Amino acid sequence: xxxxxxxxxxxEYREYTLTYYDGTSRKVLVTDIETPYPxxxxxxxxxxxxxxxxxxxxxxxxxxxYTREELIGQPHYILRHPDMPKxxxxxxxETIQAGKTWRGYVKNLRKDGGYYxxxxxxxxxxxxxxxxxxTSVRRKPSRRKMEEAxxxxxxxxxxxxx
Amino acid sequence: MTFxxxxxxxxxxNHIAGWYIFNTWLQKALDLPIHLExxxxxxxxxxxxxxxxxxxxxxxxxxxxxLIREKGFLALTRPQGKMDEAxxxxxxxxxYAAVDDLKPGTRVAMTNDPAVNLLGMMMLEPAxxxxxxxxxxxxxxxxxxxxxxxxxxxxxxxxxxxxLEKLTPATRKQLKVLVESQIGDLxxxxxxxxxxxxxxxxxxxxxxxxxxxxxxxxxxxxLGFQGWEPVSTEEAEFMMNLIEALK
Numbered sequence: 001x002x003x004x005x006x007x008x009x010x011x012e013y014r015e016y017t018l019t020y021y022d023g024t025s026r027k028v029l030v031t032d033i034e035t036p037y038p039x040x041x042x043x044x045x046x047x048x049x050x051x052x053x054x055x056x057x058x059x060x061x062x063x064x065x066y067t068r069e070e071l072i073g074q075p076h077y078i079l080r081h082p083d084m085p086k087x088x089x090x091x092x093x094e095t096i097q098a099g100k101t102w103r104g105y106v107k108n109l110r111k112d113g114g115y116y117x118x119x120x121x122x123x124x125x126x127x128x129x130x131x132x133x134x135t136s137v138r139r140k141p142s143r144r145k146m147e148e149a150x151x152x153x154x155x156x157x158x159x160x161x162x
Numbered sequence: 163m164t165f166x167x168x169x170x171x172x173x174x175x176n177h178i179a180g181w182y183i184f185n186t187w188l189q190k191a192l193d194l195p196i197h198l199e200x201x202x203x204x205x206x207x208x209x210x211x212x213x214x215x216x217x218x219x220x221x222x223x224x225x226x227x228x229l230i231r232e233k234g235f236l237a238l239t240r241p242q243g244k245m246d247e248a249x250x251x252x253x254x255x256x257x258y259a260a261v262d263d264l265k266p267g268t269r270v271a272m273t274n275d276p277a278v279n280l281l282g283m284m285m286l287e288p289a290x291x292x293x294x295x296x297x298x299x300x301x302x303x304x305x306x307x308x309x310x311x312x313x314x315x316x317x318x319x320x321x322x323x324x325x326l327e328k329l330t331p332a333t334r335k336q337l338k339v340l341v342e343s344q345i346g347d348l349x350x351x352x353x354x355x356x357x358x359x360x361x362x363x364x365x366x367x368x369x370x371x372x373x374x375x376x377x378x379x380x381x382x383x384x385l386g387f388q389g390w391e392p393v394s395t396e397e398a399e400f401m402m403n404l405i406e407a408l409k
Contacts (some may be wrong), residue, residue, distance in 0.1 A: 039261060039341040040285055044404060055400070057347055101407070119287070121407040125399065135403040140288045143262075 001078065003027035008065075009113040016082040020075070021089070030082060033114035035063060043118065043138035046125070051076045054133065065111035076136070081109040085156035096124050096134055105141055105149035117146050164195040165217040165358065170350060171204055172222055172275045172304075174328050180384030181220075187381045191368055192361070203302070204274045217355045218365075222246065224276035226351040227402040235353040237398035238366040239390035246348040247323040248281035251337045253311050261288060261341050264318065266295035271307035271316035274300055280408050281343045282320030305329070312336050347404055351393055366392055 003026055006013070013029040020026070043063055046055040056071045064071065064079060071078070080089075084107055095102040101123040108116050118138035124131040167188070169181050178200065185198035196218070201207035204225070210216055211225075211233065221229055223246055229235035252258055268291060272279050283292065299316055301307050304325040310316035312333070323342065326334070352369065354362060372378035373389035382389060 038344070039288070040343045042284075042343070042345045042347075044345070044347055046400065046403075057345075059344065059346075123403065123407050125403050127399075135400070135407060137404060137407040139284060142288050142290045144290065 001026050001074065004029045004111075004113070008111050011113065013113045018077075018080060018082060020077045020080070021086075021093070022075075024075075028080075028082060028109060029113045030109065030115075031113040033112075035110060035114055035116045037063070037116055037118060037140040039140060041140070043136075045071075045076070045136050047076050047134045047136070049131065049133060051134070053078075063110070063116050064108070065114075070111075079108040081107045081115055083107050083115075083150070083153060083157065085153050085160055087156055087160065088153065092122055096122055097131070099124050099126075099131060105146050106138070107150065107153070108138075117141055117150075119146075163357075164197050166210075166215055167196050167198050167218040168201060168207060168210070168216050169198075169220045170222040170225060171201055171207060172273070172278070172322055172325070173220070174325065174386070176328070177385055180381075180386070183384050184381050187378065188368075191378075192365065194361075204276065217357050218352070220350055220352050222275065222277045222350055223348040223401055224280060224405055226353055226398070227405045229353050229355075230398055231402060233355065235355050236359060236362050237351050237353050237393040237395070238362065239352045239369045240349045240393050241385075241387040242389045242391050244324075244349060244387070245346055246277060246350060247343045247345060248278045248285070249321050249323050249326050249342045250282055250285055250318050250340045251308070251311060251321055251326065252318045252340050253314070254336050254338045256317070256338060258317075258340060261286060264289050264291060264340075266291065267297060268295075268318060269297045269299065269316045271299050271301055271310040271319040273302065273304060273307060273320070275320075275322060277348065277405075278320050278322050280405070281345070281348075284408055285341050285343060308333060308337065345404075348401060351398065351401075352390065 009029045011031040011033055013031045016028050018026055018028055041059045043060045044057040045053055045060050047053055053071050053074055053076055056068055061068055092102045103121050106118050106120045119141035120138045122134055122136045125133045125135055167185055185196055189196045304321050307319040311319050369390040370392055373382055
């Protein structure tokens, strides 16, 4: 996946290099600008078994800042924010690969370097008893619960980087 | 053998005649005996489904998911451009400006429409309100839910967006929309049961082409539809997954 482009970034940014579960590395550019999650909106996407995006609704496009063409065919970790601990996504993958639904609070990275906060539900899609892909639905989180989750993630990140 | 057609009880009351006209048209076009049964509530309709009485249904997204997953129904079509969205309304002079202003103990008027209630509850989550922290009042229709708001007997109500748009301007003036869902992926679906599985393609083709026939076009107008568009198995599965994720 391509590194983030400084020309896309709005405001002052910091640079990080993220390494994903498949060994791919990417330079991400991050600002502290939050895009508030609008009331009533649902971000919906589907991925294949490898986590590659196969469907993105309009809310996904609006909130992530990417076009549909930029999202489809990319790994879902295009949205990974460096403040998120790896353990959270490991837990998610283990849960959904076991055929169960995962729910959690997530900080997502936008194309412009900003972020948005969601309460996510990720579930396996079955056909003839086999998992054929995953559906992810993101909605507006409770502010209090989101803050608690972010604090926990910060502690987890410290442990991961220690 | 007479087949039974029914309609999700959340359809606008002024479309009752339209569904009877649709049934007459469908019987003629398919050359099949079809009886239209309009159930007074979601419970009554679900009981009929459990008893295997229903062969064709214009179902809300929640029930369509249940029918496909549990009863082997097949999704055929959906009305063009009509998406299911829910709104949370309050009195025009209520002190709340947003969902975050609502507190535990809020009195909610709701019908037993499962899809709308699911979306309504989802939209209250950011305020950390749920079944346990709300005082819910189940009523038989959206106009009754609105009446409770106007009378001050409920603080908020969950309403199907389409039903809100059907209220008179005078009634709408007494209401304020706190939040409106923007999903764009949920819709009512025309589904058929196992007894009609072998006619699936014929019924789908008939409905999809209905707007090209002058008589069919009239029938559609009586239902407030522009036409039907096909729903693929993948699209139906996607909607089922979405409903499941929201539960």
